[in-house]
Amino acid sequence: MATVDLAVAGPPDVLRPVGPDARPILEPSAQAAFVAKVRAALPDLRLLDDPTDRETYRRDETEYLETGLPLAVALPRSTAETAALVRVCAADGVPIVPRGAGTGLSGGAAGIEGALTIAFTAMDAIEEIDRENLVAIVEPGIINARFKAAVADVGLFYPPDPASYEICSIGGNLGTNAGGLCCVKYGQTRDSVLGLEVVFADGSVVRMGGKMVKDVAGYALTQLMVGSQGTLGLVTKAWLRLRPAPPPRLTLVAFFATLDAAGVAVAGMTAAGLDPVTLELLDGPSIEAVDDFMSLGLDRTAAAMLLVESDRPATEAAAELDAAAAVCRDAGATDVVRAADAQEADWLRQGRRLALRALERLGTVRMEDVGVPRSRVPELLRAITAIADREGIRCATLGHVGDGNLHPNFIFDRDDPTADEKTERARDAMYRAAIELGGTMTAEHGVGASRRPWLELQRGRDGVRVMRSIKAALDPQGLLNPGRVL
């Protein structure tokens, strides 16, 4: 197996931002004039310009990030209001930060000094659930869990389920192409999007796609917009693909004495042709934290735990978990436990979902999001451990091991003065390790503001140049979420 080079290289040169970073921030008097102009143009718009309100929109859920205080915060109620607002900003050259529920982990929705934050929380309608065509039409502010519940009420299923699904919005999910626990089987957010309505930087409104599942008329703008974190346009409506609700899941957990043994089990499941709906890993420190938090009776001596679920129909689910259990035992699992009932399965799943909260009881958590080809997971795990050890960082790793996506969590005491410095060195080494293993510095959280200096390292100079030329073509003034992604 290849050895990953752990040399400290330091972050690459910061990329020159596309567009307005050179733009001077409006003077306070000009800011007040801009707010007055927005009020005059859109008298019914909810616009927050009180400093306390604005302060609330400074951060998303990303730690270690320099943020800015928004000039003001607008909460539009319609596409027309959004488009009109964008036109006012374009006329005055005021940058825009689009924002969903603010749960992002890349700083993509954090405030920018002198920019208008447009929060889509007031546009949260489910316009239609079309059972005949298995499509729903929603506004971006709808909370993922509320939407999932609404479609479940009519016997349907919307797969994407980020761990934050109870508090994150579909608009944010579209921005980052959010993943989650079941994307190992059902794909990321992009795989569930059939169409979008987008407000571009000049205020034009383009509807792309719709209820048909196949369409090759022109370029894949819908796919391009998903994951662009509001840097190319603002999503004001989405056509989302639904599925018939699968049967209730059957759940299994397996414990291992080493991380490598868990890695062997994951590879074995692929080789056995299994297609679990959940295939999650918790390492030893994560197991302990979750068990401390929720008292699930997990094996606290284990170095790794796998959570495996099947949603195959009828007897096939039991057969799939039997096969998964056999693979785990062959790989040397110290214990394999089937959830006794739906209640117990739900606890286990919640344990995984609440792992971040469990870890946050231990200190400040800085969560990362690296990904590699599935077969390289053991190497990535070893690299993460080595990097954390070298920096003296307490680290708990968990994640979507079935698709090669791990979340290392760096845990610091709240007043640790070395946290920033250690984090930067560890992130740099970890991103380089993931990329060297044929992987990515971010599998589902996004580049946002926090990973931008490393983009060229992964995508190459020419790759970033291609992205920048698209950005410049669609947003020539560089007004949309400047300094994010690119």
Add this chain to the structure above:
Amino acid sequence: MATVDLAVAGPPDVLRPVGPDARPILEPSAQAAFVAKVRAALPDLRLLDDPTDRETYRRDETEYLETGLPLAVALPRSTAETAALVRVCAADGVPIVPRGAGTGLSGGAAGIEGALTIAFTAMDAIEEIDRENLVAIVEPGIINARFKAAVADVGLFYPPDPASYEICSIGGNLGTNAGGLCCVKYGQTRDSVLGLEVVFADGSVVRMGGKMVKDVAGYALTQLMVGSQGTLGLVTKAWLRLRPAPPPRLTLVAFFATLDAAGVAVAGMTAAGLDPVTLELLDGPSIEAVDDFMSLGLDRTAAAMLLVESDRPATEAAAELDAAAAVCRDAGATDVVRAADAQEADWLRQGRRLALRALERLGTVRMEDVGVPRSRVPELLRAITAIADREGIRCATLGHVGDGNLHPNFIFDRDDPTADEKTERARDAMYRAAIELGGTMTAEHGVGASRRPWLELQRGRDGVRVMRSIKAALDPQGLLNPGRVL
């Protein structure tokens, strides 16, 4: 149900092409000088400039299309050779037509007068089949069927299966985001692509994506490239997602006295939560033609036939087909027949696949490719029939009814002087009908050259403007497949 407006409006104003359409074709002497320059720059390149050879590359499989004679035809053997060739073209402003196996149905790979055709037939290697990561790396010239067979040999499955899969290339599939019979369950080509290597118009080579299944670092360039028909860049390598081979399919055919009854059955399968791997429709004229061609013993009196297949594991497949049969009977099927064995199932599937060949025995076939939301299929079928009747066109319709994609085939006597005129009127009416029903003028064949005048009708003025700005950003000289798509 909404009535579709069948008024004849005529094709919309032809869109102004992006880039080089105003560019004068090189004079014959300049053409010869260009060929000499290519030979000097790339002495090992296979370059055809004999008029007979060039004539072979004038057409793809699209009827009723004005084509051009390529200036020359290059058959590169590597990415480096392709990139060098593109740089020579860029220096002299010579347009490029990328071409796979030439089986396209939109004129996307047809020759352009004065342009260099780059055919990727000599780059047809399977570089790797990675069983651990369920990924293959291929060159674009590989024939779909050869690739499917190679992965099947190691127990894996590459889903995309256009009806032409025995003769079409993966590169062409990527260009059009090709569909096929099993995309109702497994998606189109884009859904199976994890990464690409692309030569851009300036000769730069960008690798995007790879073996990891999740990656949100930067824009979705891979998704954007797929379906862009060589207008944004030339694909020289692809990372394709594989799946464990599903079990052998079970097959059912059902016959109906009316097209509407078949439509009811399709809707019923969605409502019943079925997820068949094949859900195909043949109308009466198609049934007759296939039965004449292959003597399958189909019910020639039926107005519609559905072909339904399940690849669920073990007993679940039989259960799924039992449910499908019940839905068909409830919808008024006159006959429901299960294939007795794999051989009989294969005949039926081949019958569907060879329908175009069967229809071609009756005359010149002009195949269309409209799509609508599944629930609107009965309305689209009625519109197609009304349009064909009005124009006095013999029409046989078949297609991927499970995802709302129909292929109406206009059949003309070989010497019918009214064919072009009737086709143009019928296409216009049909595209308008599909778009009015919330659908598309092309679900899987592509805009290419043949549907370009209607793009704005479907995607809107601003939508096309966005696409054009991306095209202009990535190919400022307009050298890549000019006059196609946009």
